[in-house]
Amino acid sequence: MSSSRSDQASPVEPIDGPLRPNDHADGDAPDGIRQPALGFVGWLRWGWRQLTSMRTAVVLLLLLAIAAIPGSIVPQRTADPNGVTQYKSDNPELYPILDSLSLFDVYSSPWFSAIYLLLFVSLIGCVIPRTKHHWKAMRSRPPRTPARLARLDDHTEAVVQVPAGKDADATAAEAIDIAGDQLRRAGYRVERYDGRGTFSVSAERGYLRETGNLVFHASLVGVLIAVGVGGGYTYTGQDVLVEGQSFVNTLADYSSFNPGRFVDTETLPPYSMTLEEFQVSYIPAGEPGAGQAGDFAAILTTRVPGQEEKAGEVRVNHPLDLEGDRIYLMGNGYAPTLTVRDAEGLVVFSESVPFLPQDASMTSLGVVKITDGMPEQLGLIGFFYPTAAALTTGALTSVYPDLINPVLTLDVYAGDLGIDDGTPRSVYTLDPEGMEQLTGRAVDVDSIELAPGETADLPNGLGSITFENASPAGVDGYAESVPRFASLSIHRDVGASWVLLFAVLATLGLLVALFVPRRRMWVKAVVDGETVRLEYAGLARGEDPTLRAAVDDVSRRHGDALEAHLRATD
Amino acid sequence: MPATEALSLDDVSVLLVWTAIVIYALAFIAYAVDLARRSDQAIKAQDERVRELVAAGGARNGESLSDLRAQEAASAAELDARPGERARYLWARIATTLTWLAFLFHVAADVLRGVAAERVPWANMYEFALTGTMLIVAVYLGVLFRYDLRFLGAFVTGLVVVLLGGATLAYYVEVQPLMDPLKSVWLVIHVFVASLSTAFFALAFALSVLQLFQARRETRARAAATVAVDAAVARPARSGFLRILPGADALESLAYRFAIIGFIFWTFTLIAGSIWANDAWGRYWGFDTKEVWTFVIWVLYAGYIHARATRGWRGTRSAWLSIIGFATVIFNFTIVNQFFKGLHAYSGLE
Numbered sequence A: 001m002s003s004s005r006s007d008q009a010s011p012v013e014p015i016d017g018p019l020r021p022n023d024h025a026d027g028d029a030p031d032g033i034r035q036p037a038l039g040f041v042g043w044l045r046w047g048w049r050q051l052t053s054m055r056t057a058v059v060l061l062l063l064l065a066i067a068a069i070p071g072s073i074v075p076q077r078t079a080d081p082n083g084v085t086q087y088k089s090d091n092p093e094l095y096p097i098l099d100s101l102s103l104f105d106v107y108s109s110p111w112f113s114a115i116y117l118l119l120f121v122s123l124i125g126c127v128i129p130r131t132k133h134h135w136k137a138m139r140s141r142p143p144r145t146p147a148r149l150a151r152l153d154d155h156t157e158a159v160v161q162v163p164a165g166k167d168a169d170a171t172a173a174e175a176i177d178i179a180g181d182q183l184r185r186a187g188y189r190v191e192r193y194d195g196r197g198t199f200s201v202s203a204e205r206g207y208l209r210e211t212g213n214l215v216f217h218a219s220l221v222g223v224l225i226a227v228g229v230g231g232g233y234t235y236t237g238q239d240v241l242v243e244g245q246s247f248v249n250t251l252a253d254y255s256s257f258n259p260g261r262f263v264d265t266e267t268l269p270p271y272s273m274t275l276e277e278f279q280v281s282y283i284p285a286g287e288p289g290a291g292q293a294g295d296f297a298a299i300l301t302t303r304v305p306g307q308e309e310k311a312g313e314v315r316v317n318h319p320l321d322l323e324g325d326r327i328y329l330m331g332n333g334y335a336p337t338l339t340v341r342d343a344e345g346l347v348v349f350s351e352s353v354p355f356l357p358q359d360a361s362m363t364s365l366g367v368v369k370i371t372d373g374m375p376e377q378l379g380l381i382g383f384f385y386p387t388a389a390a391l392t393t394g395a396l397t398s399v400y401p402d403l404i405n406p407v408l409t410l411d412v413y414a415g416d417l418g419i420d421d422g423t424p425r426s427v428y429t430l431d432p433e434g435m436e437q438l439t440g441r442a443v444d445v446d447s448i449e450l451a452p453g454e455t456a457d458l459p460n461g462l463g464s465i466t467f468e469n470a471s472p473a474g475v476d477g478y479a480e481s482v483p484r485f486a487s488l489s490i491h492r493d494v495g496a497s498w499v500l501l502f503a504v505l506a507t508l509g510l511l512v513a514l515f516v517p518r519r520r521m522w523v524k525a526v527v528d529g530e531t532v533r534l535e536y537a538g539l540a541r542g543e544d545p546t547l548r549a550a551v552d553d554v555s556r557r558h559g560d561a562l563e564a565h566l567r568a569t570d
Numbered sequence B: 001m002p003a004t005e006a007l008s009l010d011d012v013s014v015l016l017v018w019t020a021i022v023i024y025a026l027a028f029i030a031y032a033v034d035l036a037r038r039s040d041q042a043i044k045a046q047d048e049r050v051r052e053l054v055a056a057g058g059a060r061n062g063e064s065l066s067d068l069r070a071q072e073a074a075s076a077a078e079l080d081a082r083p084g085e086r087a088r089y090l091w092a093r094i095a096t097t098l099t100w101l102a103f104l105f106h107v108a109a110d111v112l113r114g115v116a117a118e119r120v121p122w123a124n125m126y127e128f129a130l131t132g133t134m135l136i137v138a139v140y141l142g143v144l145f146r147y148d149l150r151f152l153g154a155f156v157t158g159l160v161v162v163l164l165g166g167a168t169l170a171y172y173v174e175v176q177p178l179m180d181p182l183k184s185v186w187l188v189i190h191v192f193v194a195s196l197s198t199a200f201f202a203l204a205f206a207l208s209v210l211q212l213f214q215a216r217r218e219t220r221a222r223a224a225a226t227v228a229v230d231a232a233v234a235r236p237a238r239s240g241f242l243r244i245l246p247g248a249d250a251l252e253s254l255a256y257r258f259a260i261i262g263f264i265f266w267t268f269t270l271i272a273g274s275i276w277a278n279d280a281w282g283r284y285w286g287f288d289t290k291e292v293w294t295f296v297i298w299v300l301y302a303g304y305i306h307a308r309a310t311r312g313w314r315g316t317r318s319a320w321l322s323i324i325g326f327a328t329v330i331f332n333f334t335i336v337n338q339f340f341k342g343l344h345a346y347s348g349l350e
């Protein structure tokens, strides 16, 4: 087994080996601690050398690892905004302190950024001189054969008899010719160094190792740049579509939209799509995983100007590619169709309202806001149970996610919805502050309870509400009585493919850097009377567990070839 | 036929798992006996030599540097010996045979679980543990063809008994159909490769731990050798177990070799995970808890590779990084999976 050790005195002058930071285990040892030369430039140079040292790289890497951890413990604004809100209300004391330390935005915090930026400056400062050096090394000759090969760890010898009537020098030279050929064919760069009575070939291989290392480190810079620049051109937007509804790719049609810095929101690719159907299947009761939903699919029709209508499909793990955007399925649920009439019987509201699922059995929560057409604004908060069953308390719950016994319960509030003063309000929440509750337990009036197709009176003679049955004519049962919605997320990320490219390059570089051995090999023939002494030696440049075997292999193959050659020319 | 309830494939799989655990435990005992016997022999041989030296008029205590070097050379040769040329330690051979037997049961259990579930058997915590420990043993048995690492046998079988036993008791769930996000080829690739790199990191970890002990022993011996020969204060090191192991340097470079293979697989895990995340969640990277920890582990091992190449960090310090790295891998699998909130909610546990 052979590994390079820094403490062993190298018998070979270190000529054009790979350039490494000077505290690299194989690097040129600094003679003691170098004191900085006084003066500004001296300090700068010293600082730079510290920053580009291996020790700094190790420390920064460890710091980076440690700094990343808090972001997995404290909820992050980007990944889990609700978690942050929750945290704030749970820990009102702690929250401002953590917030001032950027602990809710760890990965864009000044301290996290400082670490990785320093690391990358160090990386660049490390890679550039090494690249220059490597460029030169690749075009220089393998170094002169050391005088005493026997001093190397991995070394063997053999002695051959010069055939009668042959010149010893010529035999030695021929032996080295053969060795040179063999080494060249094995991928070494070779150079002859002949002297009086000694002939030798110096060979080196594995430049690719350093190339791989440099490609790896440079690709990391590539990844960082691609992430940074790509982020500026990336946008994501969300929209909720009920079966039958359409979406046009303009800013106005998104329910939320997050553009990167350089995104021009006026020139989004022009396309539109309609949600024809949302498919889902449930594992039947009695089987393992009963009630688990799966095989979600949003069946779409997409339209691009100048092209024919096309059918499209969005599934989990299978986004739809459309005009450079990718469309993802993020959620789904029921959207009961409700019609509200005033006291005269005139329709004041008729819509399918998405109800947000609260549990695996699709107990869903929804809000209806009626702004106009009634004496006062009305707000309705309701639960939808696709398969309703009564709990012992009398309250309803859903026991199965599919439409078997759909029931909708609603409580009515009257007053000011608070949407006219311009404050943005979520369509999914209702703030009953300043409103009068008309039904529900709190006021001892029964909540409204409806099955598809049923109508109920609103309290105080306000009018009526109908839960429309959406089943096509002639279909019995409730299976198609309530439309479904899909929440879609639309993304454009031009950086992603660059990130992938650099990541793959980095991996290839890594493979080469870690597994291609870099080594020097020498074969020397010394004439000694009527015999020629052959010496073989190898020297590892970096990690090289197979060097010993390689030296043995070279000597064996050379011995065989030489013997065959001598016999043939006999 | 009597009307007893037939065993399901999964029940059979669990039975096979327990059989495997019992046999691994037996293998562990056999490996431990092997280590004890070999250490004993090493100490006896040493005492013999000391007696001879004392008889010849020399004064000695503990072990000398030349002893150390001789042991190192012998154990290095032993490490590299091909299967046919190895020393025939009876208990080690029994232990390895038992490990193979347990491994066969383990593979059968894993395959049956997959057949019962009609998919790859690595989609929840129990199955990760089942397949992951199987890969640890597979890598160990595979490596035995190249290096004589039987001195790690007790560690490997012990670890597998604890992890597999623990997982079967704490994480077992019946076969469940896959959730939609898991229906992806990336489940097959990403999770498998992650488990594979864990197996290599485990071996690197064990070697790094041994390296630390060995380095301490070598420092002591060196100190004892520089102090005058009659310095009887230096306690003769009786750590017989360490005498049959390769030297700290050899252990380190071996640990490094496993760690870099693990690191390559981990890099691949990271990339494959990002591709999958891009398909499933619409972004390739979002610092989800599991992503954070995968990244932390990757950076730690990059640190380890650097440390080993850095003067002043090579040796003991870098060994600690390898140990911390593996501790983090285990933490990531157990604590992060169960208790950290995130999108990777696939433990299958309530």
Ligand code: HEM
Pocket (backbone or CB within 6 Å): A020, A021, A024, A051, A052, A053, A054, A057, A119, A120, A122, A123, A124, A126, A127, A212, A213, A214, A216, A217, A220, A509, A510, A513, A514, A542, B302, B305, B306, B309
């Ligand atoms: C983003 C930060 C970095 C990461 C993730 C990283 C990662 C790696 C990895 C995985 C290796 C082993 C593969 C190979 O040999 O190519 C390596 C090797 C190396 N890196 Fe880095 N590196 C980083 C920064 C740096 C910096 C700042 C320096 C310069 C101070 C540096 C210098 C080196 C050297 C000299 C080697 C060869 C080590 C050897 O001989 O075994 N790296 N790095």
